[in-house]
Amino acid sequence: MKIRSLLALAVCGLFVQALAQAQQSSTPAGSAPSSAPSSDAVRDALAKKEGDADNTTLLKETLTAVDKQYSLIRKGQVQVNYELGYTYIGQEKINTNLSSGQATLFSIENSNSHTITNTLMLDYGLRNNLTANVSMPFISRYADNAGYSGVSHTLGDLGLNVRWQPLEVKRDEPTFTLTGGVRLATGESPFKVDSEKGLATGSGINTFNVGANVTRIVDPVALFGSLNLGYGLKAKHLNQQLYNATLREVKPGASVGFGLGFAYALSYKITTSFSFQESISAGSTLSFDNANGARTQAKTQTQSAGILSIGLGYRFTPKTTVNVTVGAGLTAAAPNLALTMSVPLLLK
Structure with a gap:
C-alpha cells in the first residue's frame, strides 16, 4: 500500500x-x-527562409536580364545562355542629277535588311568577383537592294570578355562592375565581300573595349548606368574594288557609349525595364589606290546610334527567367527595330 x-x-x-x-x-x-x-x-517561423524571394532579389535578377554585366557567378560555376535577336534596317535613298539646272534621272532606291542572330554565351567564374565570357554569334542576314538581293549564313564576330567587381556588394550602396574585352573579326568583312554577290556579317575590324557599370537599388526600383570606350585596329591588305578605285586600308575611329535606365519588379514572376543607349563613333579613314596607282584617302563622318528599349522578364523557376526586349532606333545610324529574347540553358 x-x-x-x-x-x-x-x-x-x-x-x-x-x-x-x-x-x-x-x-x-x-x-x-x-x-x-x-x-x-x-x-x-516568420523569418524569410532560404530560397524565398524579396524585392531586392527580384531587382537584382531584373538587372541580370537587362545586362549580363550586372551579375557575376560564383568561382568554378559555368553558365550557358542562348540569345535570339532580330534587327531591321530600312532606308530610302533619292538619286537625282541637278547639273543641268533641272532634276533628271530621278529615282527612289529602297534598301532593306533583316538580320537574325543566334548567340551562344558561355560564362565561367574565375573568382567570386571575376567572370570570363565567350560569345559566339551565328548570323543569317537577308537584304533587298539595288545591288544585291539574297541571304547569307555565317559566323559573326567572336567576343571574349571579362567582368570584375572590385568592391563587395553591400545593401543600400551602389554596385560597380568593370568590364573589358575584345571582338575578333571572324565574320564576313564588309571590306572584303563583293556587295553585288554577298552580305557582310561582321565588322571586319578587331576591336578592344573597356567600360564601367553602376547599379543602385532604391526599393522597389533599381537604377543603372554604363559607360564604355572602344578602339579598333586597322584593317590592312585589302583589295576591294569601289568606284574605279581599290580599297587598301581602313583605320576606324574611336567610339564612346553610355546608357542609363531603371528596372522594376511588378511581381514575384514578372519584371520590366526601360533603358536608353547611345554610341558615338568618330570618322574612319579609308585609303584607296586610284586608277593611276596613286594613294588617296577619304574620311567618313561621325556617326551616332541611339536606341530606346523596353524589356519584360518572366520567371518560370528560381533559376530560369525568359527575357524579351524591344528596341526602337532614335537616330539614322541605329536599327529601325531590334527584338531580343534570352534564355538560360545551363547553370552548374
Whole structure:
C-alpha cells in the first residue's frame, strides 16, 4: 500500500509540474523568462527562409536580364545562355542629277535588311568577383537592294570578355562592375565581300573595349548606368574594288557609349525595364589606290546610334527567367527595330 501511495503521489507531482509549465508558456512575452523559447519559435517561423524571394532579389535578377554585366557567378560555376535577336534596317535613298539646272534621272532606291542572330554565351567564374565570357554569334542576314538581293549564313564576330567587381556588394550602396574585352573579326568583312554577290556579317575590324557599370537599388526600383570606350585596329591588305578605285586600308575611329535606365519588379514572376543607349563613333579613314596607282584617302563622318528599349522578364523557376526586349532606333545610324529574347540553358 505504501508503494502504491508513493507512485500515485509521484504521478500527481509530474502532472502538476507539466500543467504549471503549460500555463507559463501561455503567458505574454516578457512576463516570465520561460516565454523566451516560444517567442524565438515565432520569429523563426516568420523569418524569410532560404530560397524565398524579396524585392531586392527580384531587382537584382531584373538587372541580370537587362545586362549580363550586372551579375557575376560564383568561382568554378559555368553558365550557358542562348540569345535570339532580330534587327531591321530600312532606308530610302533619292538619286537625282541637278547639273543641268533641272532634276533628271530621278529615282527612289529602297534598301532593306533583316538580320537574325543566334548567340551562344558561355560564362565561367574565375573568382567570386571575376567572370570570363565567350560569345559566339551565328548570323543569317537577308537584304533587298539595288545591288544585291539574297541571304547569307555565317559566323559573326567572336567576343571574349571579362567582368570584375572590385568592391563587395553591400545593401543600400551602389554596385560597380568593370568590364573589358575584345571582338575578333571572324565574320564576313564588309571590306572584303563583293556587295553585288554577298552580305557582310561582321565588322571586319578587331576591336578592344573597356567600360564601367553602376547599379543602385532604391526599393522597389533599381537604377543603372554604363559607360564604355572602344578602339579598333586597322584593317590592312585589302583589295576591294569601289568606284574605279581599290580599297587598301581602313583605320576606324574611336567610339564612346553610355546608357542609363531603371528596372522594376511588378511581381514575384514578372519584371520590366526601360533603358536608353547611345554610341558615338568618330570618322574612319579609308585609303584607296586610284586608277593611276596613286594613294588617296577619304574620311567618313561621325556617326551616332541611339536606341530606346523596353524589356519584360518572366520567371518560370528560381533559376530560369525568359527575357524579351524591344528596341526602337532614335537616330539614322541605329536599327529601325531590334527584338531580343534570352534564355538560360545551363547553370552548374
